[in-house]
Amino acid sequence: MTPEEIQEIFFVECEESLAAAEGGLAACKAGTQDADTINAVFRAVHSIKGGAGAFGFAALQAYTHTFETLLSDVRDGLVELPPLVDLLLRALDTLSDHVNVARDGGAPPDDVMLLQELSAAQAANAGAAPAEPAPVQPDPAPVPAPAPAVAQAGDADEEDPDFGDAFDELDLDAMFGDMAAAAPAPEAEAEAEAEPEAETSFHVHLRPHAGAMLNGGEPLLLLREIVGLGGECVMCDVSKLPPLDTLDPCQGYLGWSFRLPGGVSQDAVREIFDFVGDDCSLIFGEAAEMPPPMISAPAQAIPAPAFAPAPAPAPVPVAVAAPAPVAPVAAAPQSAPAPAAVAPAAGAPATAAAAAAAVAAGNGGQSIRIDLAKLDRLIDSVGELVIAQAMMAQRLSNEGVTANEELTLLETLTRDIQESAMSIRAQPIGTVFSRVPRILRELASSTGKHVRLELIGEATELDKTVIERLGEPLTHLIRNAVDHGIEPAEERLAAGKQADGTLTLSAEHRSGRILIKIADDGKGIDRTRVFAKAVEKGLLSPDAQLSPEEIDNLIFAPGFSTAASITSVSGRGVGMDVVRQNVKDLGGRITIESEEGKGTTFTLTLPLTLAISDGMIVSVANESMVVPLAHVVECLRPKAGELQGLGQRSMFNMRGRFIPVISVRDVIGASGPSRESDNGVLIVVDTESAGQAALLVDDICDQRQFVIKSLDTHFRAVDGVAGATILGNGQVALILDVDGLVGGAMGEPERQAA
Amino acid sequence: MSPITLPARCDRATVESLLPDFVAAVGTGALRIDASQVTHVGQALLQLLVSARRSIESVTIDASPALRDAAAVTGLTVELFEETRA
Numbered sequence: 001m002t003p004e005e006i007q008e009i010f011f012v013e014c015e016e017s018l019a020a021a022e023g024g025l026a027a028c029k030a031g032t033q034d035a036d037t038i039n040a041v042f043r044a045v046h047s048i049k050g051g052a053g054a055f056g057f058a059a060l061q062a063y064t065h066t067f068e069t070l071l072s073d074v075r076d077g078l079v080e081l082p083p084l085v086d087l088l089l090r091a092l093d094t095l096s097d098h099v100n101v102a103r104d105g106g107a108p109p110d111d112v113m114l115l116q117e118l119s120a121a122q123a124a125n126a127g128a129a130p131a132e133p134a135p136v137q138p139d140p141a142p143v144p145a146p147a148p149a150v151a152q153a154g155d156a157d158e159e160d161p162d163f164g165d166a167f168d169e170l171d172l173d174a175m176f177g178d179m180a181a182a183a184p185a186p187e188a189e190a191e192a193e194a195e196p197e198a199e200t201s202f203h204v205h206l207r208p209h210a211g212a213m214l215n216g217g218e219p220l221l222l223l224r225e226i227v228g229l230g231g232e233c234v235m236c237d238v239s240k241l242p243p244l245d246t247l248d249p250c251q252g253y254l255g256w257s258f259r260l261p262g263g264v265s266q267d268a269v270r271e272i273f274d275f276v277g278d279d280c281s282l283i284f285g286e287a288a289e290m291p292p293p294m295i296s297a298p299a300q301a302i303p304a305p306a307f308a309p310a311p312a313p314a315p316v317p318v319a320v321a322a323p324a325p326v327a328p329v330a331a332a333p334q335s336a337p338a339p340a341a342v343a344p345a346a347g348a349p350a351t352a353a354a355a356a357a358a359v360a361a362g363n364g365g366q367s368i369r370i371d372l373a374k375l376d377r378l379i380d381s382v383g384e385l386v387i388a389q390a391m392m393a394q395r396l397s398n399e400g401v402t403a404n405e406e407l408t409l410l411e412t413l414t415r416d417i418q419e420s421a422m423s424i425r426a427q428p429i430g431t432v433f434s435r436v437p438r439i440l441r442e443l444a445s446s447t448g449k450h451v452r453l454e455l456i457g458e459a460t461e462l463d464k465t466v467i468e469r470l471g472e473p474l475t476h477l478i479r480n481a482v483d484h485g486i487e488p489a490e491e492r493l494a495a496g497k498q499a500d501g502t503l504t505l506s507a508e509h510r511s512g513r514i515l516i517k518i519a520d521d522g523k524g525i526d527r528t529r530v531f532a533k534a535v536e537k538g539l540l541s542p543d544a545q546l547s548p549e550e551i552d553n554l555i556f557a558p559g560f561s562t563a564a565s566i567t568s569v570s571g572r573g574v575g576m577d578v579v580r581q582n583v584k585d586l587g588g589r590i591t592i593e594s595e596e597g598k599g600t601t602f603t604l605t606l607p608l609t610l611a612i613s614d615g616m617i618v619s620v621a622n623e624s625m626v627v628p629l630a631h632v633v634e635c636l637r638p639k640a641g642e643l644q645g646l647g648q649r650s651m652f653n654m655r656g657r658f659i660p661v662i663s664v665r666d667v668i669g670a671s672g673p674s675r676e677s678d679n680g681v682l683i684v685v686d687t688e689s690a691g692q693a694a695l696l697v698d699d700i701c702d703q704r705q706f707v708i709k710s711l712d713t714h715f716r717a718v719d720g721v722a723g724a725t726i727l728g729n730g731q732v733a734l735i736l737d738v739d740g741l742v743g744g745a746m747g748e749p750e751r752q753a754a
Numbered sequence: 755m756s757p758i759t760l761p762a763r764c765d766r767a768t769v770e771s772l773l774p775d776f777v778a779a780v781g782t783g784a785l786r787i788d789a790s791q792v793t794h795v796g797q798a799l800l801q802l803l804v805s806a807r808r809s810i811e812s813v814t815i816d817a818s819p820a821l822r823d824a825a826a827v828t829g830l831t832v833e834l835f836e837e838t839r840a
Contacts, residue, residue, distance in 0.1 A: 208797060213766050219797045223827055233829035241801060244777050244809040249769040249798045253805075256828065 009369065010051040014099045017044035019434045021092055026437055029085050038081065041088075042071040048099065057102040063111055064098075066118045067091050078123030087117055093438055200262045203234070203286035204269055207255035209294045211279030219280065223256065225272045231258040240293045255290045372464070375424060382421040383612065383707035389414045390704075390728030418612065427467050429507045429516070430458035432474060436505060439475060443482045449489070449501060451482055456506035462514050466586055466606055470516075473582040473590075477518045477602050478503065480576070485522030485600050495597065497521065513588075513630070519601040525594040527551045550691075552592040556580045584739060587613065589630065589686075605630070615706050615725075616683065617733065618697040620664045624733040625697070626706055626725055631685040631738040633692065635700060638682050652682060652694045659684065662745045663696040664736070667720060685738050693742045708735065720744060757786035757816075762793045769798040776806050784812040792817075795824035804833055 024041035027033045049064035073079045097109040208219035237255035260269065266284055273280050281291030389410060396407060433455050440451050486501030493499055504519040527548060534540040534554045558577040583590045588606035607613055615626040642653050643661060651658040661682065682694040706725040711718060722737035758775050761768060779785045785806065807813045815834060825831045
């Protein structure tokens with residue numbers, strides 16, 4: 001794996017962590033949190049911090065550090081949660097910005113004020129030692145061990161901003177058990193010797209061993225941290241370094257002495273090395289001897305613990321030069337047994353809690369992370385399999401072999417595989433919904449409208465590609481709903497509604513498609529105003545007669561900006577026409593239901609997947625074409641007299657209503673003998689832009705699933721054609737772009753009157 | 755003896771792969787190490803370079819800023835770059 005790939009995973013995990021934190025804080029806000037909720041938020045932020053440190057995103061790391069410290073205080077019950085929820089939510093929003101900056105570049109968000117607020121809210125308000133991750137509480141918290149331990153674990157991750165091959169470590173949760181094991185003892189010692197540090201400078205001798213360089217660990221980065229504390233290298237011991245021919249790159253031969261200024265506590269130095277633990281010997285005191293290297297393999301290192309379970313008799317005599325009593329060195333091997341014993345106690349609750357949270361979050365099962373490209377190849381192959389299966393069935397039926405048991409079995413299996421492959425790509429729509437609270441918070445601060453969010457069907461699954469591309473239109477619709485739909489509080493109260501608006505987002509499966517509804521309880525679309533605006537913009541003639549639905553649909557017209565006319569807040573550069581285009585690109589449709597004074601509901605109807613769809617196979621001039629079933633309203637065979645010419649266009653009298661008839665043969669420019677129109681079949685289709693129309697085709701052959709192949713990538717974009725597919729007989733059939741076809745055939749002027 | 759060129763990223767794995775080249779240079783008298791591209795320095799690299807300076811009669815290192823910085827942090831500037839070693 002390249003560092004770039006690992007970094008990519010980090011950002012994916014950031015997204016997950018942010019979503020988890022968002023969920024946790026939302027629960028806190030709703031007052032439904034339990035003991036583990038804030039812990040889960042802490043873990044999420046902490047994971048981001050660890051990764052940020054490992055990848056060298058200094059700004060992100062520094063920010064998460066402050067955030068995490070406050071969360072840690074909250075978790076330990078040192079500060080009250082309820083008054084902080086809003087601050088934490090804002091902090092989370094800024095964290096999300098930080099992550100985006102780390103990923104995409106750009107100016108880091110301005111977090112100075114926020115950081116001050118976060119610091120001010122901290123329990124002990126760390127004070128003198130801002131460098132300390134978890135302020136050592138003067139009175140030991142009820143369970144002091146796990147908290148600082150975990151916090152330090154994160155710091156330890158910082159050791160490696162550069163060395164990409166190290167990132168098996170990124171599985172932070174898995175590490176915490178070990179961390180908790182390594183840290184408590186030194187921490188306890190640190191508290192025990194809480195005597196004032198000397199004002200004079202002190203020395204530390206350190207020697208990283210082989211283990212410190214394993215797994216991509218890099219002692220040099222730890223040295224840099226010492227330098228960051230104000231340390232200065234006074235000596236590098238190269239005496240143990242063998243000549244080249246016996247040099248083993250895996251061993252640590254160098255030892256260093258650093259002089260640190262008096263203001264720095266020894267604990268601060270120890271913290272840097274907590275993570276490497278036994279893999280780096282650390283001795284304080286100027287006169288102390290440099291710890292010897294542990295060149296040998298573990299076999300010889302093991303006897304060390306036998307020295308003493310008691311910390312006092314260190315293998316290396318510690319000469320006390322500084323006035324401060326020198327505690328037995330944290331990282332020295334002999335201290336190993338004690339933390340090891342603590343490990344199960346400290347580690348277990350954390351692990352159990354993590355597991356519980358995972359289960360609670362619905363991720364209880366085992367999972368693996370797959371490269372999306374691999375998955376897409378699988379989906380492609382399955383698509384080919386579906387085609388091949390259809391081809392074989394067709395061939396066999398041509399040969400007169402039908403109703404074959406094996407063939408039926410194969411068909412079932414093919415469909416099963418196809419569904420399984422599709423379900424791999426499926427993700428719960430909750431990932432999109434989880435961004436909504438933030439949007440609402442931002443809107444609340446910019447418009448002053450407070451909106452309650454109701455989510456229904458977050459677990460509804462749909463294709464990842466659809467999910468990814470759903471974010472933008474959904475965001476716009478939500479902004480729109482809050483900005484234009486929901487009234488200001490006074491107006492709402494006057495109308496007999498609750499002061500806070502309600503936004504309901506729901507998702508559900510319905511007959512192979514997914515319905516997403518964005519409903520607000522605002523004032524509804526002001527049709528008079530929309531109509532007037534449309535006339536003013538020259539979209540309509542003043543005397544046009546439109547049904548309420550048609551007026552509603554006007555807001556999708558390009559250039560029709562309700563934003564500019566009704567309020568000034570929006571203007572995000574995405575108009576409703578773009579929203580409709582986005583939805584259409586996804587093979588979906590958007591409809592509006594609005595009731596004056598009651599609210600507006602936008603309904604997005606989307607396909608579950610972009611790869612396979614249902615369609616009607618029709619023949620036109622001996623060519624097979626596919627009409628996506630999503631558009632089809634009904635099919636009928638016109639009787640003589642039901643088709644009437646109206647100028648150049650022929651119209652079809654559908655139960656007293658005239659709809660335009662579009663001959664697909666003419667539109668595609670097919671040659672060959674033209675059939676009589678009353679000999680063909682009419683397919684009544686619904687379109688986004690042009691209302692209903694009837695497509696005249698020669699015949700309907702079949703209705704079935706088809707695998708969508710992009711024409712753009714294999715050929716080029718063609719007007720009126722959405723893509724292509726391969727039929728059972730091996731023939732390529734074009735998929736009609738019904739919207740484009742009808743819109744194009746009817747032309748702009750008539751479209752407005754339609 | 756042609757110079758040994760170090761890659762940008764010199765971590766432990768890089769050093770392991772470079773070691774045979776260095777060992778082969780022992781006894782050839784003079785070695786030139788082109789470290790001008792180095793951006794990531796690890797302890798393993800420092801050990802390799804120091805060991806090389808001590809094992810081979812004359813070792814000249816064209817150091818990148820990153821390497822010089824790492825040497826400064828670790829107190830190895832003299833050890834690595836001075837003509838007459840302390």
